[in-house]
Amino acid sequence: MAIRERGSNGPRVRVVPYKNRPYGLRWRRADGSTRELSSGCKRRRDAERAAVELEIDLAQNDPxxxxxxxxxxxxxxxxxxxxxxxxxxxxxxxxxxxxxxxxxxxxxxxxxxxxxxxxxxxxxxxxxxxxxxxxxxxxxxxxxxxxxxxxxxxxxxxxxxxxRKAGGQKMRSRPITSEEYERILMTVAKVRPHDAEVWRRFLQGLWHSGLRVDELRRLSWEPAAELSIDTSHEFPLIRMLASGHKSRRDEFQPVTREFWNLIATAPPNRRGYVFPLPGRKGQMRPSNVVRVVSEIGKAAGVITDPVKGKTATSHDIGRRAFLTRMDQLLTIPELQKWARHASPDTTMGYYHHRTAVELGRKVWTAPS
Missing domain, CATH: 1.10.150.130 (Tyrosine recombinase, N-terminal domain)
Incomplete structure (x- = not known):
């Protein structure tokens, strides 16, 4: 294959060698920034051909x-x-x-x-x-x-x-029990010795709110925030803008008395995040929050999926456990609304075991 003439009006593409992976193709853009692609080639001559092709494409590329x-x-x-x-x-x-x-x-x-x-x-x-x-x-x-x-x-x-989606039972990873929750709280200091109280409070927030991790992480006292505390009603609510949560519509979320008592102890001049989790650039990223909570669940030795040997995650500690407890107080439509599930099938499939319990009660309490 003959090497085609390099593009005359575009940037020069350099072949960059790497150990144990294909050559890279690197060029400088008009704004001074550098870009790089993999050539997909492990031989230099093939990579050089790819560089020529790329130069021509860059010179003639139509967006x-x-x-x-x-x-x-x-x-x-x-x-x-x-x-x-x-x-x-x-x-x-x-x-x-x-x-x-x-x-x-x-x-x-x-x-x-x-x-x-x-x-x-x-x-x-x-x-x-x-x-x-x-x-x-x-x-x-x-x-x-x-x-x-x-x-x-x-x-x-x-x-x-x-x-295909895996069939069978969706809720293999079970919600944690109250005893396991207390054990997890006592383990926090082993994983986060320098900011144990911050993480203990965040875990309590998960347990008492039923919010998703990223929702709780972004919850703010600022009225203009996507997720904010609203105390202008009979009971405290969480105001959710469409851009701030999964359902993509403006709505209000109720909170439990326990959750309000937890956050009401904040300083009088309530500003910023309700649950501050300092990271390198402001509030910690959600993936890092999930990782830390998983590390705490693992250190506590709380196994929620015996088949795979998985230990408690933020979902097991928070949303899943919360909705399971609320199952004792709310009807299926009410539970669906609280969870903000678009379909009742999600509520039934992941959290709701009431049907099985009711059937079991009829059998066990029937006259012999």
Whole structure:
């Protein structure tokens, strides 16, 4: 194969060697920033050919062309579409796109076809990722390709069959008991000796609120915040703006007396986060919060999934345990509304065991 003439109007692409992985292709953009792609080549000569191809593409690249470089498509998607999505969707996209680049390294948007996504799936399985994670990453990538189709960057979206959802019981990881909750609180100082009280209070907030970790982490005293405490009603409420939580609509969330008593002890000049968790740049990131809580659950030795040997997570300690306790007080529709589940099937499938209990009671209390 003859090497084509380098692009004369574009940036110069350098071949960068790496140990135990393909050569990289690096270039400097007009704004002075540096970008890099994997060449997918382990031989230098092949990487140099790829560099020539890339230079030509950079010199002639049309932002509306199907030959658009993957890196430029990602940049455009993150500028034009991602701001419309929730924080969770943004995080899922970044994770899925990073996995795609690490495992199959697309050069152009058009490379991300049915064949590449099949190889991507196989690579993720080789890395030991669960079927639910693979399904989530594929769905996220297909949504991005759907947007690319909507704006005429590609003609069609690849038809990919997603891995089937696991059948059977959804709530294999059980909610923790009150005794286990107390044990976890007593273990906090072993994992976080320097800020034990901060994390003990956060765990109490999870236990008494039923909020998701990121919701509790972002809960604020500031009225303009996406998630804020509102004391202008008969009972304290949490005001949730559409942009601040999963259901994507403005609503109010009730709180329990125990949760209010926990946070009402804050200083009179209530400002900022209700549960401050200092990180490197302001409030700690949600992934780090989840990791710390999991470390505390593991140190406490609270096993919530005996099949896989998993220990208590933030979901087991907080939302799942809370909704299980509330099951004794609320009807199914009320529990669904409190949990903000779009479908009652979610409430029934993950948290609700009342039907089985009621059937058991009829059998056990029936006259012999």
């Amino acid at each position: 509306d062309s199907p030959r658009l470089l993957w890196s430029l498509f990602r940049e455009r998607y993150e500028q034009e579409k991602l701001p419309q999505l929730s924080r969770k969707s943004e995080s899922q996209w970044v994770t899925a796109a990073n996995w795609l680049e690490r495992t199959v390294a697309p050069t152009r948007l058009s490379d991300v076809n049915k064949s590449m996504l099949s190889r991507f799936t196989a690579k993720l399985r080789e890395r030991g990722l669960s079927e639910s994670s693979i399904r989530s990453y594929l769905a996220t990538l297909l949504a991005a390709l759907g947007w690319a189709c909507d704006v005429d960057l590609i003609e069609t979206v690849p038809r990919v069959r997603l891995p």
